[in-house]
Amino acid sequence: MKEDKHVLSMLVDNEPGVLSRVAGLFSGRGYNIESLCVAETMDPQISRLTIVTKGNEPIIEQIKKQLNKLINVIKVFEMTGQDYVQLELALIKIYAKPENRAEILRIADIFKCKVVDVGQEYYTIEVTGDEGKLSALLNLLKPIGIKEIARTGIVALFREAK
C-alpha cells in the first residue's frame, strides 16, 4: 500500500508530559514523525500540536485512533485531503563569500526571505513557506554553501469556507 505524507493537527491539554505521551505513542508503535510542532493556543490550557507523519491508510487510521485514545488529546484533525494552509519557518545560515553575497541577497529577495543576521563570513536568512518553497530555496542555496539550518516543522490550519 502507498505510504503518503499526512498532516495531523491536534488540540491537547497544555500539561507537562503530554508531548511525551504523543511522542512515546509514535516511537512505541513504530510510527514515524517527520516533523512536530507544538505551542499554546489562545486558551492557555490547550496546546496545538502539528505532526507530519507517513504511512498507508490503515496505519494513518490507527494513528488517529491511538491519538484520540490518549486522555490528554482533546481532538485530532487530519488536514491531508482537506483544504488547509500550511507554513513552515526556517533559519538558514549560508556561507557568504564576497563574490556570492549579491546572489544570496537576490535569491532571498525572490523568495521573500528576510536577512536576520549578517556576519563576516555568514548570512542568516529567515524563510516561511510550504514545503515546496523551502526545498526549492534550499536547492538554490546548497551550491553556495549552507552551514546550518533550523526548521520549525509544519504548522497548519483549515481554510475557512469561501
Next chain:
Amino acid sequence: MELTGAQILMLMLKSEGVDTIFGYPGGVVLEIYDELSKTDIRHILVRHEQGAVHAADGYARAGGRVGVCLVTSGPGATNTVTGIASAYCDSIPLVVFTGQVPTHLIGNDAFQEVDIVGITRPCTKHNFLVKHTEDLPRIIREAFYIARSGRPGPVLVDLPKDVGSKKIKFEMPGEVKLRSYNPTYNPNIRQLHKVMELVEKAERPMIFAGGGVILSKGSKELTEFAKKTQIPVTTSLMGLGAFPGSDPLWLGMIGMHGTFRANMATGACDLMIAVGVRFDDRVTGKTDTFASQAKIVHIDIDPTSIRKNIPVTIPVVGDCRIALENLSRLADEAKFGDLQKKRKPWLDQIVDWKSMRPLDYQQDRSGPIKPQYVIEKLYELTKGEAIITTEVGQNQMWTAQYYHFERPSRFITSGGLGCMGFGLPAAIGAQVACPGDLVVDVAGDGSIQMNIQEMATAVQHKLPVKIVILNNGYLGMVRQWQELFYGKRYSHTCMSCAPDFVKLAEAYGAVGLRATQPSEVVPVLKEGLFSSETVIMDFRVASEEGVYPMVPAGAPITEMLLV
C-alpha cells in the same frame, strides 16, 4: 475542614467504595500508612510489590471492582511495573498509588527516586503526578473514573511525600468531566441492523468472544444471542467462561492451542461476529488466511482494536453487553426461516470435527501422571465452579483446554502479557474478593517460583488458596518449542534444582501434599481442595508432555500440529 493529603486520600478512597488495598509500606508513604491504620480499609501486606499488583488484578477480576495498590517510591514503584503492564494488556481496572520523593527533590536523583510516571506511561491507561495537595481530590476521582470506564485499565497516581503531609481546606469533588475522554457505550443501531442482515444471510456463522464480554458483564446477553440464533461460539483465552463450556454450541478456545473444531470452523465460516476481542497474534496465526471466507463483524468499546490487525466488514464501537442485548432484540424480528434446518449442516460439520479430533491424551494406569489428567480431575471435583488462576505456559493452556468454565470471571490469567508469577498473587486477590469461593492456582514448577514469596501473604491473611503445581522439572512450554522447532536442544529449560514444594509449604505454615502416581491424583486433590488451609499440591507429572493441538507461530490456524 482542614485535612492533610493523606487524610484526603483515605476519604476519597472511602468515597470510591474502596475497602481493600494491596500494598507494601516504605519511607515516603509513612504518612499515608499512618492514616490508613486509622481507617477500616483492609490492607493486605504482600511480600513483593509485583505481588500487590497481581493480587489487585485478581481481586478486580473476581470481584468485578477496581483493584487498589499502595507502594513506596523508587524500587517499590518499579516493582509494580510488570503487574501494571499485565493489567494493561488485559484491560483490568486498577488504581496504583506510588509514593514519590518530596516535590522539591524531584529531578535531583534523590534517595529512592524514580520517574515512575515516565516509566509507566506506555503501560497505563493514564497516569498522574500530583504536584499540589489541592489537586489530589480531583485526581483521585479521575483516576478511578478512567480506570473503570470505557475499556478499563490501570491508572497510576504518583504521590510526593509533601503532597501527603500538607494541610488544605478539603471539599469533596463532584462528578468527573473530562473534555477529552468520553467512551462510546451505545453502539450505532444502524450498524447493528447491518449486522443482523449478515446474520440472516449467513450459512456458517460463528461468534468469537473475548475478554471484553466478561469486562462488560455481557455473558448472559452473549449466551442468549447465540442460542437464539443457533450460532456456535468460540472464545479467546481471555474470554473463557463468557459462554458455558457445557453448551452444545460451545466450540472450545480458538488460536494457537485452540481446539481442532474451533480453528477449523474459523477457516470455514462465512460470518464471524467478533465481540470484545483484539485479534491477538496467538489467536489469528497468519492474518492473511484468518477467517478468509468470512465477513467479519467487530464489536468493541475501543476503536483502536478495530481494524488494527484484521480487516473488518462492519465495525461496531460500543459496550459489548449493550451491543449483544440489542442484537438479541433484533434477532427476535429476524427472518431465519427454519433455523434448526438451516443450521443443521454447519452444526453437523462441527460435531464431525469434534469427533474427528477431540482434545485427547492417554493416561496409563502405571504412570507417569499426565498433567491433563490432573486438570480434568480438578474440573470434575470442583464441578467447573472454582475460581481458577494460572501461571503462564503449559499449565495455563492445559487449564484453558481441560477446565470447562461455566461462568465468567472464574478464569483469571495473564493473557496478553503472559506474565509468569501471576497466578499465586492473583489467587490471593481473588480469594480476598470472594472469601466463600474455592480459589485454585494452577502452576508450573518454574512459574510458581517467580512469586512464591506470596505464600507468606496467603498464610498471614488466612487465605486458603490452593496451589496445584504441575511439576515436570522443565520450563515446559519453552521446552516444547525447543522440541518442535529447535531440534530437541533443551537450552536452559531444565530446572533440575527446585525446592521440595511439600517442605516449602510447611516452612510457610501451609499444607504440602504430593502425588507421584496416577492413583494418588484424586486423593491428593480431595484432601487439598477441601482443606481449610493454604495448600500446595505437588503433582509430579510426565516431564515431556506437550500441549496440543498447536499452531506454529505465524502459520494459518487451520494448520495444526496434532498429537
